[in-house]
Amino acid sequence: MSDYLDAFGRALPQLLDGLLITVVLTLGGALLAFVIAIVLGLVARFDNIILRGAARIIIELFRGTSLVVQLFFFFFVLPLPPFYTQLNPIFVGVLALGLNYGAYAAEVVRGSINSVAAGQWEATTALSMTRTQRMWRIIFPQAWALMIPSLNNLLIQLLKGTAVVYTITIVDLTAVFNKLRVETSVYFAYGIALVIYFILAYLLMLFMNGLEKRAVHKLGRQAVSA
Amino acid sequence: MIDTSLWNWDHVWASLPDMLMAFVKVTLVVTIVGSAIAIVLGLVIALVRRSAPKPISRIVTFLMNFIRMTPLVVQLLFMYYALTSWSPLMVGIAVFGVHYATFMAEVYRAGIDSVPRGQWEATTALSMSPGRTWISVIIPQAVRATVPALGNYVISMFKETPFLVAVSVIDMVGAARAYGADHFRFTEVFIVAGVLFLIASYPTSLLINRLEKRLAY
Numbered sequence: 165m166s167d168y169l170d171a172f173g174r175a176l177p178q179l180l181d182g183l184l185i186t187v188v189l190t191l192g193g194a195l196l197a198f199v200i201a202i203v204l205g206l207v208a209r210f211d212n213i214i215l216r217g218a219a220r221i222i223i224e225l226f227r228g229t230s231l232v233v234q235l236f237f238f239f240f241v242l243p244l245p246p247f248y249t250q251l252n253p254i255f256v257g258v259l260a261l262g263l264n265y266g267a268y269a270a271e272v273v274r275g276s277i278n279s280v281a282a283g284q285w286e287a288t289t290a291l292s293m294t295r296t297q298r299m300w301r302i303i304f305p306q307a308w309a310l311m312i313p314s315l316n317n318l319l320i321q322l323l324k325g326t327a328v329v330y331t332i333t334i335v336d337l338t339a340v341f342n343k344l345r346v347e348t349s350v351y352f353a354y355g356i357a358l359v360i361y362f363i364l365a366y367l368l369m370l371f372m373n374g375l376e377k378r379a380v381h382k383l384g385r386q387a388v389s390a
Numbered sequence: 391m392i393d394t395s396l397w398n399w400d401h402v403w404a405s406l407p408d409m410l411m412a413f414v415k416v417t418l419v420v421t422i423v424g425s426a427i428a429i430v431l432g433l434v435i436a437l438v439r440r441s442a443p444k445p446i447s448r449i450v451t452f453l454m455n456f457i458r459m460t461p462l463v464v465q466l467l468f469m470y471y472a473l474t475s476w477s478p479l480m481v482g483i484a485v486f487g488v489h490y491a492t493f494m495a496e497v498y499r500a501g502i503d504s505v506p507r508g509q510w511e512a513t514t515a516l517s518m519s520p521g522r523t524w525i526s527v528i529i530p531q532a533v534r535a536t537v538p539a540l541g542n543y544v545i546s547m548f549k550e551t552p553f554l555v556a557v558s559v560i561d562m563v564g565a566a567r568a569y570g571a572d573h574f575r576f577t578e579v580f581i582v583a584g585v586l587f588l589i590a591s592y593p594t595s596l597l598i599n600r601l602e603k604r605l606a607y
Contacts, residue, residue, distance in 0.1 A: 224588075224592060225588070228549075228584075228587060228588040228591050228592050228595075229549075229583075229584035229585075229587045229588055230549040230550070230551075230552050230563065230583075230584070230587050231549070231550075231552075232552035232553065232555065232563055233552065233563055233580055233583050233584045233587065234584075236563065236566075236567060236576070236580055237576075237580040237581075237584070240567070240570060240576040240580065241576045241577050241580060244574070244575070244576060244577070245394040320459055323461075324459075324460065324461040324462060324463075325461075326461075327461035327462075327463040327464050328461075328463050328553055328555075328556070331555055331556070338461070338463060338464055338467070341464070342467065345467075345471065350468065350471040350472050351472065354464060354467060354468035354471075354472075355468075357464050357468075358456070358460045358464055358465070358468070361459070361460045361461055361464060362456055362459050362460050365459035365460070366459065369459075
């Protein structure tokens with residue numbers, strides 16, 4: 165056991181680097197996914213059929229093909245002719261995670277906006293608000309409170325999804341533990357890896373729950389989920 | 391001689407047989423057997439959490455959340471190196487089944503909660519045994535409401551089968567990558583892999599949406 169702890173101690177600097185990479189991928193991917201989700205979610209509700217259709221195609225394309233396919237596509241295809249674009253693997257990771265989970269989140273955004281009570285929409289018409297005012301001041305704050313629980317789930321899915329990036333040469337947390345496995349044991353290395361991922365997921369969940377409480381409080385209501 | 395064209399159909403036709411074979415032998419097998427395990431085990435987890443004594447249900451709940459909130463890829467690697475006597479495909483099926491069971495357990499829980507209280511009271515009034523209450527009254531109603539959500543998890547599982555690359559199982563995407571590496575040509579294979587995923591999952595999700603509307607009562 166003390167051998168294991170020694171090996172663990174030696175691996176600690178790499179472990180912190182790996183942790184940083186996993187956090188960067190998670191936060192970078194989440195940020196990109198969030199922007200994509202808001203844009204696609206709003207555009208998918210437009211009256212203009214061309215814009216709406218384009219948003220739908222993008223959403224279904226990135227939802228329907230697998231994350232790993234997207235990751236490999238950006239990583240293996242872009243450097244070859246005729247593209248000749250070698251991207252930084254971490255950037256590839258953020259891009260694939262952001263697009264994939266952004267497409268899922270866009271559906272959440274669209275659905276939440278649609279499920280804001282009809283009376284709220286009518287009230288904005290009665291007050292002759294502009295479309296921007298209506299969305300920004302009345303509809304979105306209420307939709308935001310509705311969408312946080314689903315976004316919370318997606319964020320944890322995204323964190324879990326980052327573990328696959330070691331297959332495109334990124335030395336993330338999983339890659340570091342793959343190395344530690346060789347020096348220690350399977351149970352020791354992956355046991356710790358799972359606990360670290362669990363703690364990260366738990367922290368994200370606490371953060372999102374706080375966000376939900378705030379969003380609901382701002383509307384003058386009580387939070388539904390704990 | 392490097393092919394600099396944007397698209398070459400020859401690579402599509404050359405890679406397709408291997409990819410389709412891997413699709414049937416790995417992707418479909420893992421999805422179908424894994425879903426079967428998840429559907430049954432998920433119900434077991436939901437029932438244990440509801441009916442078992444407090445300490446047991448607490449432990450099961452913790453394990454469930456732990457599995458739900460940690461990466462499938464790490465679980466695959468863990469079991470692959472821990473269960474060396476199992477074939478990688480078996481490990482994959484077991485890990486996918488257990489991982490998704492933890493998600494399906496939550497779906498069942500919501501389904502069971504959605505059965506009106508009057509139904510429970512009626513079984514008491516008819517002095518039904520607990521076993522009969524569950525089997526002939528509660529579960530049939532609870533499961534009906536859960537079908538669409540379970541279906542969505544089956545589709546998610548299907549799209550996560552390429553994670554099997556971690557345990558050296560060659561699924562459709564693995565076959566695509568192998569072909570690409572041999573021929574230094576990845577465009578066609580990954581596009582074809584994406585299209586195959588889309589062809590299989592998009593109609594299924596439309597079907598589930600329709601089912602969801604029909605079952606909503």
